[in-house]
Amino acid sequence: xxxxxxxxxxxxxxxxxxxxxxxxxxxxxxxxxxxxxxxxxxxxxxxxxxxxxxxxxxxxxxxxxxxxxxxxxxxxxxxxxxxxxxxxxxxxxxxxxxxxxxxxxxxxxxxxxxxxxxxxxxxxxxxxxxxxxxxxxxxxxxxxxxxxxxxxxxxxxxxxxxxxxxxxxxxxxxxxxxxxxxxxxxxxxxxxxxxxxxxxxxxxxxxxxxxxxxxxxxxxxxxxxxxxxxxxxxxxxxxxxxxxxxxxxxxxxxxxxxxxxxxxxxxxxxxxxxxxxxxxxxxxxxxxxxxxxxxxxxxxxxxxxxxxxxxxxxxxxxxxxxxxxxxxxxxxxxxxxxxxxxxxxxxxxxxxxxxxxxxxxxxxxxxxxxxxxxxxxxxxxxxxxxxxxxxxxxxxxxxxxxxxxxxxxxxxxxxxxxxxxxxxxxxxxxxxxxxxxxxxxxxxxxxxxxxxxxxxxxxxxxxxxxxxxxxxxxxxxxxxxxxxxxxxxxxxxxxxxxxxxxxxxxxxxxxxxxxxxxxxxxxxxxxxxxxxxxxxxxxxxxxxxxxxxxxxxxxxxxxxxx
Ligand SMILES: Nc1ncnc2c1ncn2[C@@H]1O[C@H](COP(=O)(O)OP(=O)(O)OP(=O)(O)O)[C@@H](O)[C@H]1O
Numbered sequence: 001x002x003x004x005x006x007x008x009x010x011x012x013x014x015x016x017x018x019x020x021x022x023x024x025x026x027x028x029x030x031x032x033x034x035x036x037x038x039x040x041x042x043x044x045x046x047x048x049x050x051x052x053x054x055x056x057x058x059x060x061x062x063x064x065x066x067x068x069x070x071x072x073x074x075x076x077x078x079x080x081x082x083x084x085x086x087x088x089x090x091x092x093x094x095x096x097x098x099x100x101x102x103x104x105x106x107x108x109x110x111x112x113x114x115x116x117x118x119x120x121x122x123x124x125x126x127x128x129x130x131x132x133x134x135x136x137x138x139x140x141x142x143x144x145x146x147x148x149x150x151x152x153x154x155x156x157x158x159x160x161x162x163x164x165x166x167x168x169x170x171x172x173x174x175x176x177x178x179x180x181x182x183x184x185x186x187x188x189x190x191x192x193x194x195x196x197x198x199x200x201x202x203x204x205x206x207x208x209x210x211x212x213x214x215x216x217x218x219x220x221x222x223x224x225x226x227x228x229x230x231x232x233x234x235x236x237x238x239x240x241x242x243x244x245x246x247x248x249x250x251x252x253x254x255x256x257x258x259x260x261x262x263x264x265x266x267x268x269x270x271x272x273x274x275x276x277x278x279x280x281x282x283x284x285x286x287x288x289x290x291x292x293x294x295x296x297x298x299x300x301x302x303x304x305x306x307x308x309x310x311x312x313x314x315x316x317x318x319x320x321x322x323x324x325x326x327x328x329x330x331x332x333x334x335x336x337x338x339x340x341x342x343x344x345x346x347x348x349x350x351x352x353x354x355x356x357x358x359x360x361x362x363x364x365x366x367x368x369x370x371x372x373x374x375x376x377x378x379x380x381x382x383x384x385x386x387x388x389x390x391x392x393x394x395x396x397x398x399x400x401x402x403x404x405x406x407x408x409x410x411x412x413x414x415x416x417x418x419x420x421x422x423x424x425x426x427x428x429x430x431x432x433x434x435x436x437x438x439x440x441x442x443x444x445x446x447x448x449x450x451x452x453x454x455x456x457x458x459x460x461x462x463x464x465x466x467x468x469x470x471x472x473x474x475x476x477x478x479x480x481x482x483x484x485x486x487x488x489x490x491x492x493x494x495x496x497x498x499x500x501x502x503x504x505x506x507x508x509x510x511x512x513x514x515x516x517x518x519x520x521x522x523x524x525x526x527x528x529x530x531x532x533x534x535x536x537x538x539x540x541x542x543x544x545x546x547x548x549x550x551x552x553x554x555x556x557x558x559x560x561x562x
Contacts, residue, residue, distance in 0.1 A: 060311045064280040066106040069114070071279070073303065074272035075103050078265040085261040086111050086183070086240060089120040093204065093241040095189065095257065097249060098265030101304030104244040107265070108185045111242070127182035130239075132175045134191045141195070148192075149199045150174035150235055152213040168223050169213035171230045176203050179239035189243030190252055201255050204241060208234035266366045269495050270342070273297040273306045280310040286317055287324040295330040299339040309333050345369040347498045351463035351534065358436075358450030359471040359493055359501070361485030367492030369469060372447060373435040374454035383428040387413050389436035409436060412445055412474065416452035419478045419526050420459075430459055446483035448474035449502070449529055457533060464533055465500065469493035472504040478526040482506035494518055502529050 066072045069079050078096070085092045096104045112129045115121045137148050145151055150173045155164040163170050175184060186192070192200065203209055216231050217223070241260070245252065249262060268276070277296040281288040288310070300306035313329040333339070345368060347357050358370040387410065413434055421427055432455055436447065449472035457464045471489050472480040486507040493501045500519045503512075508522035523529045 060284055060314065061307060064283045064307050064311075066103065066110065069107070069110055072103045072106055072110075073275050073279075074268045075107065075265050078103075078263050079107055081261070081263040082107055082111050083114065085263065086242075087115040087118055087121065089118075089122070091115065091122065091240045093260040094243070095249075095252065095260045095262050096242060096244040096265060097262065098244075098246065099267050099302060100246050101302030102265050102268055103303055104265050105185075105187060108183075108242045108244060112183045123182060128179055129183050129185065130175050130179040131185045131187070134186050134188045137175075137192075137196075139193045139196050145172075146174055146196070146199075148174050148176065148186075148196055149203060150177055150209045150211065150237075152211050152216075154213055154215050166222060167215065168227060169215040169231075171211050171227065171235060173235050174209070176200070176209060176237040176239065177235040180236045182239055183242055184239045185242045185244070187244050188246070189256075190245040190247035194253075197253055197256065200241075201253075201259070203237050204259055206234070207236075207238040209237050210234045268303055270297040271495070273300045273303065276300075276303045276306040277310050280307045281314065281325060284310065284314045285323070286310075286314045289324070289326070292325050292327045292330050295327045295334075298341055299330075299334050301342055305339070309337070309339065312337060345371065345496055347469060347493075347496050348466040349497065350466045352466060353461055353463050354454055354458035355466075356450045356454040356457065356464050357469040357493075357496070357498065358447045359469050359489035360446065361488050367485060367488035367490070369492055369496040369498070370447065370450075371437060372450045372454045373437070374451075374458040375433045376455070376458035377431045378429060379431045380429045383426075383430045383432075385413065385417055385427070386431075386433045387436070388433070409445075409447055409451075412448035412451050415448050415474050415476055416455055418476045419452050419474055420455055422476075422478060423456075423526065425456070425459055432458065445473040445481075446471050446485075446489075448472065449480050449504075449523075449526070452526055453529060453533060456530065462533055467497070467499035468502070468532060469496070469498040469500070470502045470529065472502065472523065472529070474526060480504045480523050480525055480529065490518065490520060500532065502532055 069083075072079060078098070082094065082096070085094045096108065098104050109129065109131075112123060112127060115123050116125060116127060132148060138145060139148075140146065140151075144153075150171065153164070153170040153172055155167050155169060211231060211234070213231070216227075218228070218232070243256070243260065249257065274293045274297040277293050277300070278288060281293075292313075296306055296309045300309055309330060310325070312333045313325045316332065317323070317325050317329055345357075347369060348355060348371075354374040354376070356372050356374075358372045359367055360370040361367050417427060434451060434455065436451075450470040452474050453464065453470060456462070469489075469492075471483055471486065473483050475481055482504045486503050490501055490503070490512070494517060498518065500521065502521050502523050505522040505524045512520040521532060523532075
């Protein structure tokens, strides 16, 4: 019996000891966080710390990202304007326009550091650079969460915590407040929800975010003083905005545009893409011969493409134990990644009947060569003019009003037709096909002179100088009228390998009189322009008798159905 009692006592003592040990152990774990004990939390912390010890090498795109303004190719004008807007004593808000992948984000990321170096800049050494992508920034119409502007977490919402339980609304700062004292960069700003855009405009105006909540009572002593302060004085949001967009300026709200300096980044030319590719290869540590660089430039539509092409090719090459990217490696990437050749127009060089290199501007300040083709068949009494490649209707915007208008290029063709008739060509006897490949941009009138010259060349079978580029609007009387974007067009002609450019006399500037590479010639009318049609100067305006005999065709594909 005594033994039994002793055994029971021992068992009881062991159980009690085990219970006490367990209680003490759980108490030594300390507080709990909801369902988590401190021990659980510590275990998770250790796990994350262990994970953080693992890190991969720096991604290639990080390695090739521009580190200084000098690394950004081809945007010197845009960067100069960006510096002027942000690096002085009175920085301004900026909108950066431009196609994708040409260095807008790269430049925006660098400008704050440069501004900080100016002792007169209001950006302090700790000024933040906050980056937001408008295509992914969450927008909640009920205003529960607004990571851009900030919001109030009202006590009714799930997870309002101890403050919520006490009926206290909690202001949550957004990116505009995190950017206080620095720069807020909004990529794709044109994609912001209109309500968010309006809120942003208000913040730009007030330089603070004023929040409201039905749960806020100014006299409530249960609300902590810092929350009273935020409701009464607002969250600070004095920053400078850089908004980047691939949209054209007229698609952005005028109220935003009027508050910002507008800066344009332009598409990159093939030689600039080649430079970016070369630099990327160098940074990655692979060799690249000029032929492979040219191959990249032929397929890359922008700087990002150039870098991506090099990255994939370099990766493949390195996996094979090589350190040199050959043109075949670039071709392989082009195949597998589905790149298409870029239409980087060069002038034809050889004289061609019916082919005139017009000049157009697309985007802000970007010119390009626009080949205009004409073919002609002599069809006595059955003449007609067919135009292909022209956009039938263009949408134009005047502030909030959108209008559709007939393509101005179509009008240019009709003007050219009248001019040729005035010059004695019996168009009733000619079937003429004019083709403007690639669609004509909104500045169609400036193709008028080129169209008239192409038609004339096709009908008279005169080969056009293959190094000639032409811009100018043509009036019904044949005079050549001023057009927009002549400097950009001249640059495009230069890049395309032209040697001579005809421009309207009204656009002439003395600075073009001694260009070492290009002969830039002002012309007043169609007759003057014709003197330069063939590379060898014609002594006078050509004689233009109406054709008397049958069947003159052009050098370009004659269309029997004309
Ligand atoms: N002009 C350039 N000079 C040098 N590198 C460039 C240039 N443009 C683009 N790149 C390369 O492409 C990458 C992407 O460019 P970035 O993000 O600046 O383009 P973006 O104009 O902001 O385009 P998106 O509108 O698509 O954001 C850069 O990190 C850089 O490696």
